[in-house]
Amino acid sequence: MSEVAKPGEVLNRIEQYADELRAEGVEGDRLMRLSDTSAKRLREAGVMRMFQPKEYGGQEAHPREFAETVMAIGALDGATGWVSGIVGVHPWELAFFDPRAQEEVWGEDPEMWMASPYAPMGVARPVDGGYILNGRWSFSSGTDHCGWVMIGAAIGDSDGKPLSPPQALHVVLPRSDYEIDAESWNVVGLRGTGSKDLIVRDAFIPDYRTIAADKVQDGRAPKEAGRDETLYHFPFSCIFPLGITSSLIGIAEGALACNIAAQRERVTVYGLPIKDDPYVMFAIGDAAAEIAASRAAILDTVDRFWDMTEKGQEVTFEQRAVGRRTQTAAAWRAVRAVDEIFARSGGGALQLATPLQRFWRDAHAGLQHAIHVPGSIFHASALTQMGGEPQGVHRAMI
Incomplete structure (x- = not known):
């Protein structure tokens, strides 16, 4: 694990890698995903840990510093900046989840990345202790370099049909519970983001790896999680x-x-x-x-x-x-x-x-x-x- 950055240090590290990230953008555009070198440099700089809780080696940075860092990366290579901006936000929300979920994601590897998206493109059917999830999600930026995913899901009834009016969850899954459709990303721009489709088939999601989407959006989630840091409110x-x-x-x-x-x-x-x-x-x-x-x-x-x-x-x-x-x-x-x-x-x-x-x-x-x-x-x-x-x-x- 790289040393936890102090304010301004992540941006300084990115500037040190500027020529390399700029050049690797060409390779990412060809591969239609971030190159391994670009992903390595982002990890070494600590970009994805800027919003991560300090107890898991994060910086809990000011959002302005995060924005300025993402802008600087985007100016070197658009796809690398895009992945930094999207994947870099997910630790902010994981901070509201049950501590068991945080420990599963970061306990052994504080450098772990989570992909998304939040759109409720799948259905979570309630079962004892959690949900059974099925669906297909598009536009999972940076997903090839992520070991977990945080995605949106519509809550279903016992037959797996979405409830009406709709209710949505954000759920966290390990890489073993979903498939990446490698052929789903062939586009004209932001090619290096590798924003591919994810497929989930009958994955069990324990309750503690879910959170109500509306609680995140209206600010109840950090309060219920006992977070008192300004960042998480x-x-x-x-x-x-x-x-x-x-x-x-x-x-x-x-x-x-x-x-x-x-x-x-x-x-x-x-x-x-x-x-x-x-x-x-x-x-x-x-x-x-x-x-x-x-x-x-x-x-x-x-x-x-x-x-x-x-x-x-x-x-x-x-x-x-x-x-x-x-x-x-x-x-x-x-x-x-x-x-x-x-x-x-x-x-x-x-x-x-x-x-x-x-x-x-x-x-x-x-x-x-x-x-x-x-x-x-x-x-x-x-x-x-x-x-x-x-x-x-x-x-x-x-």
């Missing part, structure tokens, strides 16, 4: 999207850096140095400002919510809805900025040998995540600010 609807959107902003920063490096000596077919083209210079400056604004907006929300949580103040539904609006808008703003600079990078940017095209592909793939869908979030934030009460889907993930 931070709103789920901020911390879960944080890793995903931070990686996307990092991808945009990586694209901008590639663009600037390529444009320094570029000359148009008419012999004009790009540095003398005022339209391209404006586009680069505008894109840089938009990406910086996206970064600042995300970090400002994190800081405000942290300060409120630390003071024991409630982060209200309206504040959470506005926070989600800010986070979603930041993602779209950053990707639009990437489009502006990519469109002005010339035909050379299309070459697969250049990293810019991979950042461009990864940025658009990242925008496809459900956490970046703006419709219901913008609706909920506006309605709440007008004194309304959003219902149904408009309350989801807020």
Whole structure:
């Protein structure tokens, strides 16, 4: 096990591995999963233990530090940043589970990673002492390097049919209880995330390896678990999207850096140095400002919510809805900025040998995540600010 990092040390370690992680991104894109070297460097840096409880060798880091670290990784390689942002959040939730579950996952190996997803794509049928789980889950990022998985499940009746109205659990399973469909991930962007399908057939899940999804989302879970650390009372609807959107902003920063490096000596077919083209210079400056604004907006929300949580103040539904609006808008703003600079990078940017095209592909793939869908979030934030009460889907993930 690597030494527990002090504040700032994880990011420093990542910077030491920068050239290697940047180069390994090409291999990950080819393999359609993180390379073994990239996964090793993330373990050595301690990225996935930033939100892990201290009693299991974790850092219990400030979410801002986690976000800045994920952004830095995303700027080196989009897929590596994406996996860091998603897998890195799971220890935060495992801290609410029964101590027996935490001991099973981290007792022998504090470096253990957990994959996801949270969407209730399977059904948990109640039996004595727990549940029997069946289903298929898509988009399990980083799953090839994980020994456990934390996934969502709909609670079923005795016949295995989902209850109505629906009730959802988050459940934890060891690698021996699920199958990875190796052929299920063949995509245009974020290829290196290896976000493959998982299949579970008649796996027994003991009660202590389950938690009610609504208790995680509404903040009851940490209270019932007896957690008094500020980190674990931070709103789920901020911390879960944080890793995903931070990686996307990092991808945009990586694209901008590639663009600037390529444009320094570029000359148009008419012999004009790009540095003398005022339209391209404006586009680069505008894109840089938009990406910086996206970064600042995300970090400002994190800081405000942290300060409120630390003071024991409630982060209200309206504040959470506005926070989600800010986070979603930041993602779209950053990707639009990437489009502006990519469109002005010339035909050379299309070459697969250049990293810019991979950042461009990864940025658009990242925008496809459900956490970046703006419709219901913008609706909920506006309605709440007008004194309304959003219902149904408009309350989801807020």
